[in-house]
Amino acid sequence: MSAPALGDLVCVACDRPLEVGRVVGSYLGQRFEVDLPRCPGCGFVYVSEELASGKMLKVEQALEDK
């Protein structure tokens, strides 16, 4: 199943549509600034399953140590 379009994403807590914005994430001490759908009210960030199990997973694996 493909990811929903940005216009279809609504924050359940705030009942506001998500907007793409700069998000700071970190993993194993590395910080990233990426653009992801987020709630303009509470800051909730939406990560699609496709991204989480695709590119984001590859990034995690690239940073992990044995």
Added chain:
Amino acid sequence: MTCSCPGFPDEPTESVCPVCLATIPAVRRAIGDAVHLVKTCPTHGTFSVPVWRGLASRVRWGAGARTFAQPPVCATPVSKGCPHDCGLCPDHRQQSCCVLLEVTSRCDLACPVCFASAGRHGRDASLAEIDRSLDTLLEATGGRVHVQLSGGEPTVRDDLPEIVRRVHARGFEFVQLNTNGIRLARDPAYVEALAAAGLDCVFLQFDGVTDAVHRALRGARLAALKEHAVASCGNAGIGVVLVPTVVPGVNDGEIGAIVDFAVAHLPEVRAVHFQPIAYFGRCPEPSADARITLPEIVERLVAYGAGTIRFDDFRPGSVENPYCSFSGRFRVDASGRLRAERDAPAACCGVSVEPVAKAAKSACCGSSTPSPDVARARRYVAGQWRAAPSPSVDTPAAGLDAFDAILAARSHTLSLSGMAFQDAWTLDLDRVRQCHIHVVAPDTRLVPFCAFNLTAIDGRSLYRDQAAAPAPAPAEA
């Protein structure tokens, strides 16, 4: 004469007698700046052999947290004691991470150095036998292992791509091939077929960059063939790990040149995995000069780096016994210089090692859970040893530049690691019990690698002799 160092008291363990293979008490003892394994067989006398040269690094290597996890399935009971009950038995302290499946005992070389004592005349495991081994392995591990196809020389089989397919079809995610690379160099269509079947990684025997080294260790001039094998794998999109067997006085002088070769062949070469020579098969007691230990290889890498590589850039493995391995990962810049990926913590995924260690004490076979530490080690290996993702797979996406930059850098990341196999003189049963590299025997038992290949001074094997006999036919339903 032996004596202990005040700052490094004797550590008791167990080993085997190299003559009769009986389990006997042993100690790890500081002698000068080295740690020796010292043991006495009541019948065959005392043996003392260096296992680690450098007390300072020995202490550092042992300071980290250790993780233990009981195998989910124990196929054999504890009867005669380690290492005579392998199957795995309930005394084993780590789950399988990588499992070797020997698909043939034939080989197209006759190497003076061969842990499997393979030769030109041998037999191939039938596809039915391979299916049975894979089914049992799946049942024992839930498929949560890497599978290394080994031998003999697996590429003597024309049906190797079909075997790769059968491994993947059962859900094993990562398949690597242990090979001398001769056929890969000469038969690009065969390499393409392996890639199409899903082969993830070639574990390429690579003892040096000169024919003098190959002739000494393998009895043939192989330098040009190795180059072609790497190119074929690169063209087919298969990651390559260079695997030198390091022998003092033969190729320890080429350690830097091997790393240079790896750097020059990025991104198809993903790693160099050094293996200090261990003495299997019929051979007289090796002298101390015939051995090189892991920290000595690290020291050679530090010297090679000329200031860019530090000893502290390397760490012990987190799931195997710390004295079995080292690894470090490096970014390679445009000029070919290596820089460590520093400051990454040893534990990750937010998982503490402590709960696993506790679980190992209370769990019994059949009730243990998959080890998150072993899972992490598998992910690290698969992530680093597979071919770097091509741009077509990871197309840059708007706003995700930071992710793309990390993935792009991966193609210029090289892992340098080493693993010390144990022979009848160096075997430390604490290490064997924590081994996570196992061999699936023809009768489908899982046997730690060093126990499977263990031989007495007269060449008698604890497990391989049984494996050489025809496998019993499966019972009729």
